[in-house]
Amino acid sequence: MRLLIVEDEVKVSQFLKKGFEEELFSVDTAEDGEQGVFMAMTEDYDVIILDLMLPKKNGVEVLKELRKENSTPVLVLTAKGQLESKVEMLNIGADDYLTKPFALAECIARVRSLLRRSKIDKPTNVLTADTLELDQIQHIVRRDGDIIDLTVKEFKLLEYLLRNKNSVLTRSAIIEHIWEITFDTGTNVLDVYMTRLRKKIDDDYDVKLIHTIRGVGYILKDDAE
DSSP states (O other): OEEEEEOSOHHHHHHHHHHHHHTTOEEEEESSHHHHHHHHHHSOOSEEEEESSOSSSOHHHHHHHHTTTOOOOEEEEESOOOHHHHHHHHHHTOSEEEESSOOHHHHHHHHHHHHHHHTTTSSOOEEEETTEEEETTTTEEEETTEEEOOOHHHHHHHHHHHHTTTSOEEHHHHHHHHTOSOOOTTOOHHHHHHHHHHHHHTTTSSSOOEEEETTTEEEEOOTTO
C-alpha cells in the first residue's frame, strides 16, 4: 500500500515513515502544503496523512483543494484537540482525525481502518499477474496458491512492478522510488534485488513475469493481458 505523509515537522514525518515502512507500506513525504497537493494530485496513494499546521498552504486549504477532485482517504493530524476542530475537518472532507501526541500503533490502526473502508470503492486490494497475487493489506504474496516469503524491500519492489505491470520502468525510476536515492550508474543494488525477486517468483514457474529491457530497465509482463 502506498502512503503520503504531509508533515513539516521532520522528526514526526520520519517517525511515521519508519513505522509504516516496517509495516511494509511504501511511504512518500511532503514538507509543505503546496508540495502535498502536487504529490497527491499527480501520484496514486491509498491513504494521505495530513498535518494541519503547514507552511505555504495549511491543512485546511490542502484538504479543500484535494476534495475538489480527489477522493483518497485522509487522516488529519493536529495538535488541536477541540471538538470544533474535529467537526470542521470532518465536514470539509477528512475521513478520520488523530490528535498529537499519539501512539504509532493507533495511527497505523486508523490507517488500516481507512483502507478497509476504502475497499467499498476499490473492489480489490490484491494486485495480480498471471498466477501471482500480492495482497497489499495483509502483505501476503502467492503464486499458484503457494505463499512466497519476501523481505520488506522485495515486497515494495514487487508491488511497484505490479502497480505498473506491462509498462517499462527505468532503472532510475525504480531506484528513486524504492530506495529514495538519486540514481547512481555505478550501483548494482537493483540488479541484486531483481535477481533475488526473480528467483522467488519466477524460477520455479513456466511463465516468467519479470523481464529485462537492456539499457533501460525492467518490465513485469502479464501474459493474460
